[in-house]
Amino acid sequence: MKRALGVATIVATALLAIAAPLRLDGYWLNLAYVTVLSVALAYGWNIISGYAGYFSFGQIAFFGIGAYATALLVADERWPWIIAALAGGLLACALSIPLGYVMLRLRGPFFAMGMFGMAQMVRVLVTSIPATGAGAGLFLPPSFGLVPVYYWTLAIAAGAIGVTAWLDRSAFGLRLQALREDEHVAATLGVDATRAKMTAFALSALIPGLLGGGYALFLTYIEPDAAFSARLDLQSIVMAILGGVGTVWGPLVGALVMTQISEALWATFPQVYLMIFGGMLVALLIALPRGIVPAIAERVRRRAAVGAVEAAP
Amino acid sequence: MSASTRTRQAAPLLAVEDVSLAFGGVQALSNVSLEVRADEILALVGPNGAGKTTLFNVISGVLRPDAGDVRFEGRSIAGWAPHRIAKAGIARTYQIVRPFARLSVVDNVAVGALVHAPTIARARRDARDVVTFVGLGALADRPASTLTLTQRKRLEVARALALRPKLLLLDEVMAGLTPTEMDGMAEFVLGLRERGIAAVAGVEHVMRLVMRISHRIVVLDAGRRIAEGDPAAIRANPAVVEAYLGAPSAAP
Numbered sequence: 001m002k003r004a005l006g007v008a009t010i011v012a013t014a015l016l017a018i019a020a021p022l023r024l025d026g027y028w029l030n031l032a033y034v035t036v037l038s039v040a041l042a043y044g045w046n047i048i049s050g051y052a053g054y055f056s057f058g059q060i061a062f063f064g065i066g067a068y069a070t071a072l073l074v075a076d077e078r079w080p081w082i083i084a085a086l087a088g089g090l091l092a093c094a095l096s097i098p099l100g101y102v103m104l105r106l107r108g109p110f111f112a113m114g115m116f117g118m119a120q121m122v123r124v125l126v127t128s129i130p131a132t133g134a135g136a137g138l139f140l141p142p143s144f145g146l147v148p149v150y151y152w153t154l155a156i157a158a159g160a161i162g163v164t165a166w167l168d169r170s171a172f173g174l175r176l177q178a179l180r181e182d183e184h185v186a187a188t189l190g191v192d193a194t195r196a197k198m199t200a201f202a203l204s205a206l207i208p209g210l211l212g213g214g215y216a217l218f219l220t221y222i223e224p225d226a227a228f229s230a231r232l233d234l235q236s237i238v239m240a241i242l243g244g245v246g247t248v249w250g251p252l253v254g255a256l257v258m259t260q261i262s263e264a265l266w267a268t269f270p271q272v273y274l275m276i277f278g279g280m281l282v283a284l285l286i287a288l289p290r291g292i293v294p295a296i297a298e299r300v301r302r303r304a305a306v307g308a309v310e311a312a313p
Numbered sequence: 314m315s316a317s318t319r320t321r322q323a324a325p326l327l328a329v330e331d332v333s334l335a336f337g338g339v340q341a342l343s344n345v346s347l348e349v350r351a352d353e354i355l356a357l358v359g360p361n362g363a364g365k366t367t368l369f370n371v372i373s374g375v376l377r378p379d380a381g382d383v384r385f386e387g388r389s390i391a392g393w394a395p396h397r398i399a400k401a402g403i404a405r406t407y408q409i410v411r412p413f414a415r416l417s418v419v420d421n422v423a424v425g426a427l428v429h430a431p432t433i434a435r436a437r438r439d440a441r442d443v444v445t446f447v448g449l450g451a452l453a454d455r456p457a458s459t460l461t462l463t464q465r466k467r468l469e470v471a472r473a474l475a476l477r478p479k480l481l482l483l484d485e486v487m488a489g490l491t492p493t494e495m496d497g498m499a500e501f502v503l504g505l506r507e508r509g510i511a512a513v514a515g516v517e518h519v520m521r522l523v524m525r526i527s528h529r530i531v532v533l534d535a536g537r538r539i540a541e542g543d544p545a546a547i548r549a550n551p552a553v554v555e556a557y558l559g560a561p562s563a564a565p
Contacts, residue, residue: 072480159511166370169433171427171432171433171436172425174416174420175424175425175426175427177413177416177420178413178416178424178483179416181412181413181414181415181416182411182413184395185409185413186409186413186424187374187375187394187395187396187399187401187409188373188374188375188395188396188398188404189396189399189403189404189424189425189428189472189473189476190396190399190424190425190427190476191396191424191427192394192396192398193396194394282379305491
């Protein structure tokens with residue numbers, strides 16, 4: 001019964017997301033795109049930071065790499081956009097291997113700060129290549145509608161959720177969670193920590209890498225502040241935390257709640273919406289420190305336990 | 314005694330050879346050697362700070378020795394990564410219990426079972442058996458953070474057993490247990506032999522139990538091996554009596 005309800009909710013959400021471009025346009029389709037993008041980014045972050053416990057402030061580096069690679073391949077090389085975006089994602093993923101090998105030696109706050117620094121470094125490197133137009137940015141041929149980009153992003157979001165759902169029940173996911181809880185102990189229990197966390201890091205780079213290309217096409221103009229957007233990075237982290245770090249549905253719930261509240265507030269109180277929004281976030285996180293999804297799960301469990309006690313003779 | 318003369322000829326399961334390790338200026342281990350045979354329980358005895366945990370860390374690959382070698386089944390394993398040593402057949406417990414707090418009891422144990430199990434479902438099934446064996450069956454699906462200290466000690470042992478080790482390193486197994494629980498733990502350690510598992514049990518206090526559970530005793534003091542022998546010989550060894558047993562605060 002409960003399971004059926006869950007499946008029905010998921011199917012309904014998926015159908016709504018798929019049908020959105022048929023009924024929406026302009027502002028509303030933009031909002032739908034940004035929502036789906038946020039969901040997918042939050043899932044990308046959740047693998048390395050939520051499951052493996054390596055809290056990253058720099059996954060946006062891979063988003064930027066994907067965005068610039070796609071822009072260059074489309075604008076200069078005339079590649080079909082979908083191939084270019086795919087190549088951008090694979091490039092980001094490939095670069096994450098040497099970067100992860102170095103960065104994943106750091107732990108806790110040092111990893112978080114290190115990743116922030118790394119993202120800045122990547123940003124400077126990418127924008128110092130003459131072909132990227134440096135700080136001035138890069139124009140893409142504006143021949144793309146938003147609809148294909150929306151579906152591209154939706155497909156990646158669905159894939160990211162699917163990977164997370166698999167991760168949550170797989171041996172690999174259990175190893176990641178063990179290493180999040182205590183890396184030393186996990187290693188003495190046979191977990192190859194380096195391999196596990198590098199795999200997680202590569203997945204957490206592939207997802208934003210694939211999304212970056214779509215974003216470049218959405219903007220039709222790419223510059224450093226957009227491609228390496230600190231706001232998008234922070235926003236996706238906050239969404240995952242709000243929904244529930246290291247859970248399958250946390251990032252989705254967090255992203256949906258946050259984008260809708262933020263848009264509603266922006267539309268109603270354009271001058272002070274950020275202030276109200278910040279206050280609401282603080283209140284929510286104080287009330288639900290582990291996020292929305294774990295709080296609901298806990299309540300359901302407790303109710304089930306009470307029910308079991310009452311049902312007992 | 315005939316059993317020990319017979320096994321003495323066979324190659325030891327574990328051989329620690331002249332291992333030294335310093336932390337900054339502190340010499341934690343100085344030329345420590347010991348052997349563990351496949352069918353014995355070796356007690357590693359010494360006061361707090363003697364180097365028992367450091368030696369366990371060296372054997373399990375958490376620390377790399379400055380000098381010396383560690384051989385397991387004849388192969389040198391010094392410098393191997395911890396996960397490789399675990400897969401080779403050496404499991405350990407920690408003196409300060411370190412459960413994966415947010416994972417269930419079964420999942421805590423399943424992590425180790427994954428070394429053998431082809432699927433996660435199989436690993437969880439194997440883990441459930443081990444959890445039941447150590448007496449935590451009723452708590453199998455609880456988060457490990459809800460266990461008491463005694464239960465956490467058992468979980469620690471269960472996780473190690475799930476690796477199906479040939480050698481089990483038990484760091485300070487008796488610490489924090491009540492006398493009754495200590496007897497239970499002693500029974501468990503003695504039972505390892507029937508399961509074909511050799512063990513090194515690090516023990517600070519409780520000489521009564523050391524005498525009961527061990528076939529042989531190695532005594533460490535300030536990073537050096539000061540004595541080795543069977544329980545009766547250790548009890549009579551003047552160096553041990555002076556350095557350790559003679560200290561009134563160390564006797565239970």
